[in-house]
Amino acid sequence: MDLISNPFSPGAGAPPPELVGRSTILEQADTLMARVQRRRAEQSLMLTGLRGVGKTVLLTEIARRARAAGYRTISIEAHTGKNLAALLIPPLRELLYDLNRVAGLSHKAKQGLAVLRGFVGALRVKVSEVEFSLDIEPQVGAADSGDLEADLPRLFQAVAEAALEQNALLVLLIDEIQYLNKLEFSALIMAMHQMQQQQLPLVLIGAGLPILPALAGQSKSYAERLFAYPQVGPLNAADVVLALQDPAKKAGVSFTEEALLEIFRITKGYPYFVQEWGYISWNSAPLTPIGLRDVQTATPLATQRLDSNFFRVRFDRLTRAEKTFLRAMAELGSGPYRFGDIVSAMAVEHSALGPVRAKMIKEGMIYSPAHGLLDFTVPLFDEFLRRAIPDPRDTAVV
Structure with a gap:
């Protein structure tokens, strides 16, 4: 596999090799x-x-x-x-x-x-x-x-x-x-x-x-x-296949069907993550076609890259109170989350968390998809928090 010919481009605002689903x-x-x-x-x-x-x-x-x-x-x-x-x-x-x-x-x-x-x-x-x-x-x-x-x-x-x-x-x-x-x-x-x-x-x-x-x-x-207000959401499975398979084939490489389905499952169709898994899977594969085992080899590497860059950089900018708030959200599972449930999980008064919530909405870390609900603005951020950040109920968030 020629690393220089890798067509995938994970980066902030970097144009993908194929703009699909838009x-x-x-x-x-x-x-x-x-x-x-x-x-x-x-x-x-x-x-x-x-x-x-x-x-x-x-x-x-x-x-x-x-x-x-x-x-x-x-x-x-x-x-x-x-x-x-x-x-x-x-x-x-x-x-x-x-x-x-x-x-x-x-x-x-x-x-x-x-x-x-x-x-x-x-x-x-x-x-x-x-x-x-x-x-x-x-x-x-x-x-x-x-x-x-x-x-x-x-x-x-x-x-x-x-x-x-x-x-x-x-x-x-x-x-x-x-x-x-x-x-x-x-x-x-x-x-x-x-x-x-x-x-x-x-x-x-x-x-x-x-x-x-x-x-x-x-x-x-x-x-x-x-x-x-057009909504820009994740790609469906068919578009993820196009986003990966078409540029790969132009470079003389292909993905197996199992590999494509696995990337869709892991990334949930979010374009930035699709590019990340496409890039690392290409570099991990010894030869074409890129198969399921290559994607499985790439997954911990891609996850580590995201944890140390895409996710961690955002987390480290937060105050201690904000970190604790977000980690408590993640502990509730997948969003959206009821504000009352977050308050109960943290065992504090509503009034104590109101300013923290407002500041994080203003900073673009969370948003309210409906009255009384909150969710992360960064896809899969809850998984990162559960994976990489200690539970605030067990120890202080660092």
């Missing part, structure tokens, strides 16, 4: 962009799903398809260390200067830059700890109030009008969108509401954890009508 979502994105290009209203998209299901991969593919069709894309990743304005300003500046260059003295592009200058000045935005500025006079009274909810819609309008002047469609892609704070989320929703009302050529495709619909609804009641 045709419906990709068609939704294509339809959205095509309808907006024809000035027809359509819901923007918020892709939701657990960690490791391929949301980032989907955003990357949607961006690729958009650029191939001649659309302009802006891709950012939200995180707690930088505000939304700081993330948006550099790519919007680049876009507006490019629109101005292509058009040659474009009135709308210059106006957009002036509005952006006012937006920057009002918020005193810093990028990488350096105050950001534009060498252009601001347009007074446009997006310069310092109120993000008022200014962001006006900024988006100016940018979209500059694109419209050149018959361009803008696609804004935001990964990890659940990390926007409440004010930023509200401002973004208001801006996209205005885009739809005025039928301007700017669409949003976001991706985040399953809490997204609730966050959007809490920000603005009309968000449930403004966006569609």
Whole structure:
């Protein structure tokens, strides 16, 4: 077996050799962009799903398809260390200067830059700890109030009008969108509401954890009508076979049916884990076809890699109280879990665990699939906790 020819690619956001089981979502994105290009209203998209299901991969593919069709894309990743304005300003500046260059003295592009200058000045935005500025006079009274909810819609309008002047469609892609704070989320929703009302050529495709619909609804009641929320879940058995067998055969290798079924059973169809088991099984096999015994040899190696990287890195960032809470969840078996059962298992008062629960939801470690229920945002995390972390009822979690 040639290790260099191994087609599988376990990694954060790494595109798989075969993108399978996602045709419906990709068609939704294509339809959205095509309808907006024809000035027809359509819901923007918020892709939701657990960690490791391929949301980032989907955003990357949607961006690729958009650029191939001649659309302009802006891709950012939200995180707690930088505000939304700081993330948006550099790519919007680049876009507006490019629109101005292509058009040659474009009135709308210059106006957009002036509005952006006012937006920057009002918020005193810093990028990488350096105050950001534009060498252009601001347009007074446009997006310069310092109120993000008022200014962001006006900024988006100016940018979209500059694109419209050149018959361009803008696609804004935001990964990890659940990390926007409440004010930023509200401002973004208001801006996209205005885009739809005025039928301007700017669409949003976001991706985040399953809490997204609730966050959007809490920000603005009309968000449930403004966006569609496609769920990105695990692959079915047939798609797992395609994801493994097709790229292997292109490299002159194959899997036996028993090996494919075993990988599906272990990974439960989660794409990141499928790539991990495909990668390690390939490297473990002495020759083709890759059989059941090769997968069984690969399993402890793949599990060790996941425990020390994918799982452990997340666990080690938590406080002692959070670690204890999650380990107690896992001890109850497979989720979702009733909050009351967790409280009973830990033998503490509800009020003592409320802040811990809220903080972990905010940090994206757990989510609430329904009222009174909790579950992990990382697939198979409960198995890792039971396998690698001591029971807090027996000893202190370390």
